[in-house]
Amino acid sequence: MEQGKCPKCEKDLEYAGGFELEGEQLGYSAFCECGWRGKEWYSLTFIDFTTDDSESKIADLSLTYLSEDVCILCQGNFTVGVDGNELGFCSTCQNKPDFPYDLDAYYIAFANDKTTFKGFDTMSRGLLEPFRK
Numbered sequence: 001m002e003q004g005k006c007p008k009c010e011k012d013l014e015y016a017g018g019f020e021l022e023g024e025q026l027g028y029s030a031f032c033e034c035g036w037r038g039k040e041w042y043s044l045t046f047i048d049f050t051t052d053d054s055e056s057k058i059a060d061l062s063l064t065y066l067s068e069d070v071c072i073l074c075q076g077n078f079t080v081g082v083d084g085n086e087l088g089f090c091s092t093c094q095n096k097p098d099f100p101y102d103l104d105a106y107y108i109a110f111a112n113d114k115t116t117f118k119g120f121d122t123m124s125r126g127l128l129e130p131f132r133k
């Protein structure tokens with residue numbers, strides 16, 4: 001079974017926008033044109049504390065897929081939550097001055113419910129486009 005694909009027919013899932021938190025697991029409500037409805041579950045892993053300043057109120061719940069992935073930009077391998085993030089970028093790319101997205105702005109929007117999905121599919125769904133620098 002693959003993340004983002006219907007477990008019944010393997011087509012791309014649609015997300016209803018809601019989610020359910022159960023312990024350290026988070027389930028996104030999802031559905032498919034074949035009629036399947038359900039939740040796609042992810043693990044929440046504690047990584048670190050950050051202190052909010054007056055300008056940022058980022059809820060720092062970090063979502064990870066606990067896996068290795070390939071960076072969208074450089075195609076290099078990275079481990080989510082270690083040297084890359086759940087949006088699909090490795091730390092090296094993210095720290096480059098010409099990194100194309102303002103991720104801080106994205107996380108603030110996410111924390112304020114202005115964008116519903118956070119994960120590898122955020123990129124392919126175009127949800128990062130409004131945050132292009």
Ligand SMILES: [Zn+2]
Nearest residue numbers: 006009032034
């Ligand atoms: Zn389906």
Ligand SMILES: [Zn+2]
Nearest residue numbers: 071074090093
């Ligand atoms: Zn990279």
